[in-house]
Amino acid sequence: MDMSLPVQTVRTTCPYCGVGCGVSATVKPGTIPIIAGDTAHAANKGRLCVKGAALGETLVLDGRLLYPQVRENGSMRRAGWDEALERVAGGFASIIAEHGPDAVALYVSGQLLTEDYYVANKFMKGYVGSANIDTNSRLCMSSSVAGHKRAFGEDLVPGAYEDFELADMIVLVGSNTAWCHPTLFQRILKAKEARPSLQVVAIDPRRTATCELADLHLPVKPGTDVWLFNGLLSYLARHGVKDSAFVAAHTEGLDMALATADADCGDPAQVARICRVDPAKLLAFYEGFAATRKVVSAYSQGVNQSSSGTDKVNAIINCHLLTGRIGHPGMGPFSLTGQPNAMGGREVGGLANMLAAHMDLDNPLQRDALRAFWEAPRIADKPGLKAVDLFRAVEEGSVKAVWIIATNPLVSLPDADQVRRALEKCELVVVSDIVGATDTTTHADVLLPALGWGEKDGTVTNSERCISRQRAFLPAPGEARADWWALCEVARRMGFSGFDYEDAHAIFDEHARLSGWRNGEGGAGRRVFDISGMSGMRRQDYDALEPIQWPVLRAADGTLQATARLFADGRFAHASGKARFVATAPRLPVHALDDEFPLALNTGRMRDQWHTMTRTGKSPRLANHAPEPLIDLHPNDALLCGVREGELARVTSRWGAMVARVTHGGGIARGSVFVPIHWSGQTASDARVGALVNPAVDPVSGEPEFKHTPVRIEPFVVEWHAFVLSRKALSLDSIANWTRIQGDGFVRYEMGGRGPVGADWARALLAADGEADWIDYEDGSAGAYRAAYLVDGRLQACVFVARRPQLPARDWLAGLFARESLGALDRATLLAGRAPQQGPDAGPTVCSCFGVGRNTICAAIRTHRLETTAQVTACVRAGGNCGSCVPEIGKLLALASCGEEAAQ
Template sequence: MNLSLEPLSVRTTCAYCGVGCGVKATPKGDGGTDIAGDSNHPANFGKLCVKGSALGETLGLEGRLLHPQVRENGALRQVSWDAALDRVAGQWQDIIAEHGPDAVAFYVSGQLLTEDYYIANKLMKGYVGSANIDTNSRLCMSSAVAGHKRAFGEDLVPVSYEDLELADMVVLVGSNTAWCHPILFQRIARIKETRPHVKLVVIDPRRTATCELADLHLSVKQGTDVWLFNGLLSYLARNGAVDAEFVARHTNGMAEAVAAADVDCADPAAVARKCRIELPVLLEFYKSFAATARVVTAFSMGVNQSSAGTDKVNSIINCHLLGGRIGQPGMGPFSITGQPNAMGGREVGGLANMLAAHMDLERGEHRELVQTFWQSPRMADKAGLKAVDLFRAIEDGKVKAVWIIATNPLVSLPDADQARRALEKCELVVATDIMQNTDTNACAHVLLPALGWGEKDGTVTNSERRISRQRAFLPAPGEALPDWQILCRFAQRMGYEGFDFNSAHEIFDEHARLSGYRNTADDVPRAFNIGALAGLGQQGYDALEPVQWPVTRLESGDLLGQARLFGDGRFAHADGKARFIAVVPRLPVNTICEDYPLALNTGRVRDHWHTMTRTGKAPKLADHVAESFVDMHPQDALLHGVRAGELARISTAWGSMVARVQHGGGIARGSVFIPIHWNGQTASDARVGALVNPVVDPVSGEPEFKHTPVRVEQFRLNWHGFILSRRELNLDSVAHWTRIQGRDFARYELAGRQSIADFASWARNLLGVQGEQADWLEYEDRSAGVYRAVHLVDDRIDQCIFLSPRQDMPSRAWLAGLFSKEQLSEIDRVGLLVGQPVEKGADTGPTVCSCFGVGRNTICNAIVQQDLQTVAQVTACLKAGGNCGSCVPEIKKLLVETRVAVAEERAA
């Protein structure tokens, strides 16, 4: 009898943002993997955003780093693990012997698992004896860490996702939640449907997709958040919205904080002028906050990524402390993290100024406690170099060896060209990565292959302090190893004991035991305590369900997590009281000037992630925003001589880049917005990090990604074009290009400055088409400068190229559909030469709903033809908007625009 066994699903956790969604991965017989949301995971209850849904498209081994390599005479050579690690250990030992432990450093990532992070931190601080280990989390949430420690005494997020649903008012500050944390946003949207009185306030200089659901949008001027919240603090104090008993029993410093706020922010009219918002809008926000007990203020990069980020965090927390809006259901300040394990990194002391288990590097008793537990030979006794300072020290020659793990600083750091100069001068650059070609890896002397998502095993912690298992469901490819194992092998070569781990669960067990070690000796125990998770063993670790820390074990043996903190009014300062922090508002360090008259803001787009080494592989994610862009107000564009749809050069005192101008309708005059994702592999000149002001917050060390003075100028060109090709192309000869991954091809958007004397010869050479016998269809209008050609192989489209002096070229969506055909029909060939589809409906238009691949034209046609009036009707008809919902704001906009267009057409 033949029995067909269904493949088993593996419950794991998403690789993207800090929401920490549960995922069910089911390997398929054809080598692929089905991805679905885990309905039992309390972060997402089965929902996934488009990035999470497309994880299966990112698992291929194309471009993977699969073997250790060393660079000799400028070329990489494959070597054994022993040879690679022997080289690294030998050079590290020599550098430390000659220059001391502070001459070496780690630069790691919030995309590491907690077990990897723990080993890196233990190795550097407890054995090398230096705190020179920092993380790309410095770039996104270190201001929140610093603000929490100042206010609460420990880096503690007091709320739970459930509180967003229990609140009567949700304030989103500097967070495009609809695009950057879609599952949380959809939870908020569903609550507003069932409880319409819930008020949603969005505070953001831009009008983003998140604002479409908002009851109130405060489009504050960049950098004025402290004025806004100091003004709120002053308003609450003057209008009696103070929980006097809570303040007296559980806080210190209120009088000083309110006095500081009153200096510049006591007059709401003055605050409104400073923030550049209407006074009635400001007062509506202040009055609503004062009248609502259950308020959650959720903040993200728009608050943290600032030279005043820590003060912004504390100005928000001050307002919650004043009214006692903390520690109870439906209320509290809420830092939403950007990376999947930024919280786990904080737990193990991944930042250069922290110790493991939320202990403080500057406190001698904490250093002694950790060193005693680790039984380590030494302990770092001062803070290490934070990210920006670290790369300056590398360029200055003070740090002579750096090991970069799971991050791409030559794209993500501010003043990113300085980071390149630093690595080019460094004696030893080691990079552990899953991808072969990144901007950073091009500077590495040693490349070490790591396991990727789906292959590695461990834990992550999300924004609400929930620890979840990330479980492997794919075999290790090539010679790739888990990061913790690479580090342990290195540590053993360095002669260090204490790194003889055989599995991730053994590391987690030590991490859990450290969190509980001597954690009752103080009057105020450390809140981070997962000691109840020690001793799980491999079976218990494998079966671990998502749980929020701190964790206790009941008499029954069941584990009990804690949804929110401070319910008893006890904080982590020695006296058990929270601290109001007196903050004085200040503008960004570098202000706009005649040479750089606009303020640059940076951030994410809906369907991409960080530097795109993962999402760039997924065709589903490619089309919604295919190229980097600069979003600016139409009047600013006119003033600077650039037009929507054209390319422009954006320059700052630190660097420049090229991007396509757009008018998104949500940007104020004087500001521009550019996304962070494009790198040297996906575009010729689109790294926004090269532009960003490297000034940092004096407390947290977090850079100012939200305010850099820039200028925008024309990028003069002779022609525009695009290519779709089944083969990778070398486009070094082209002035500007962007690469976009398609289903069976790569798409390249091109622009050139040179004159092309012979279109056919130039195009054939660029595409690598040799011989007169090639099946080559072409059309040329020499007078108009228009050229298009198609290369066919066995009647199947292999490559096509379209060139024009203008932007109005054929639909990429229509052409992409032709690549899925095994054989082109005669009508397809006619369309290619004509430059547009002959068949009606063949052009679906730019992607709106990436989850279901629904284009703009399809949606607009359905609205007209079926008289659709609501998003729900569009979803019922086309499925668009029916999964993660992040395209719902765009569908709403299309409904309005299409109905207006139809009405105008009928009126005409």
């Protein structure tokens, strides 16, 4: 290391899931930052999942939006910030003047820092005067928000991560925690290793990686969670498992909730039939819950993303209220948020039906308090449009301008093609992003370059209400600026005062002061969210802020007092001070299966990817676990649909269609289909699953039904399958289906096509000039063609084509791109797709940290008669770093113990 250059280590937070892991970034100018877990952060204690560990690979600037752009004569051109901001401010102002404040809207994101979120909501709700600002967090946790408000009187998560380690039973409902909240799941596993009596129950229609390490898996029929938990409530009441003193003193509404539960769910055998689970396993769950005082029930998207998501949340909370299992160590309902700052957005009123600092739109005293604090000319006095309705209003023309910040709704929203139609018709579309080319930016009239992770400075709040600093350790690239800065500049150009912030610290200070403003005064009600103890911090104290759970007050000696758990005193946020049981009448999903669409589509995340892959898609390491979009379904359903594993198929709903490769993951019940959410128009030709998802929403929360869309599946016929490895991006307009995968120094494409192939076709596809050093091989009878070309002995691209999907492994070929030139032996064997002395194919990647394949692990298990994940780690290293692959290793061990071989 050159000691003349400064080396700096900055503590920050991870930009992925809601666990909110601490990250240590060691920076030396001119090199890629070294990313590690922050051992001092309580959320992860130094551990990172594979996505977090690979963050350094995602910091390259290729594809970044580096300067403002404006649309002129149908195409985008570079512009200065002044021109771009004037275009936004002038457009918003003229539309508001002619059509009123509800004719404009903001659509923001849980990727924003709290300071960005705060300014966006102040701008819209206090100065524009409309609540037409919603967030992509509507798509993942708004049902939890609504459930919390109904039960507790405020959007409050009672517990702390420590409760998972103190509990005697952990119930994971609709949460593939092992993949979606990996470091928290590793804490659960460590707790179970130390205390094997800790019981883990997984409730999920799929047998996910989480289920592999659970003591009990209840594979409920999609959409039947309310029946399950109403049945539990009824069972607990009938068996006398009730904290009568707590219920009498601190709750209300039990009689109606219990009557509703008893009416449809009083018979466990009937509940088992409706939920389609083994009655013995259902009773085992009910009995275990009844017998265990310290129970944590954690729920995530499988609960929230439903047309009855809010009722599902309340059905779970009801069981904890009945037993008094809330507010104390090792127990309570626990919402696991999906995004890094979904909770921070909730603090500042990020949803269209909320105000900042947990104030309510329908409370005139709180509206007046907020208007007075902001010294705002007006205040929104009615809920704005929630995400799905917002883009419907854009298409209908009642919303004429929309500013989209840090999100990609053309991929992530349900009925995503409707969003495309909306943006095509919209009078003014502004997009702030770090990426130049997304499905959404294509429709922008103004593009504003934002700061990304490592460049942004501010705070985020994780799922346990812990506020952490996200600190910058990289310079702003190009002309990129903070989102709060761009919002303030537009506000000032529209003539609004109150946006003269110098930095994120000033915004946070205002946010903290607001949380204590008139809190509990004048009949406005006491809000539990209160971080006023952090107001008045000096800049250096803000910069040095350690992670802290709210509420945060300041002690007499000046120290900050955090709050690990809420409701320990039995006092809740309703005016009565009591929690409310909510009667939850069970109902099926809005759209039923039928003969035309007989399968239920469930969507979700893959282990190593995040959202629409604008960040994780840059990491070669993260591409190997699941390189292509997939359709996971039961083999019997595949047979009925006429599709085969490894081949392409089309999934169609009433709203859209997509194409992906069929797989049998082994965890899908008959009648269900799983498709991941991550692929966009930049990474695949036709794999946006959002285009299929039905736009039905929960009537209370407005959260869409991502877990149950009726679909059909049919073959997507191609004449050949192929893959390409190329140093440069290719034009694939003539290819029927393709997926783009980032390699180390090259781009990989997986393809299916129609029509003749051969030398002329391959040269055109690979953009090889006439003087290229070209080698190829063709077997017409077998339908095989292979070609490669080199420049000065260095491999530039290669293509392998076959009639069936069975093609050579990509690993050795990928390694050739790291060489400056190929020797004679490599050239001679290049078209064979493997080295002359190469051993067995390692198989699909299981451990991304060390690049260990499934076949390698299975061979080690057989050869060395391994029985535990620790033994596998000792033998082949898999599972020895982040631990994200441990559940999959466990599944391979289980298959081996049954004498089965893992599916290829």
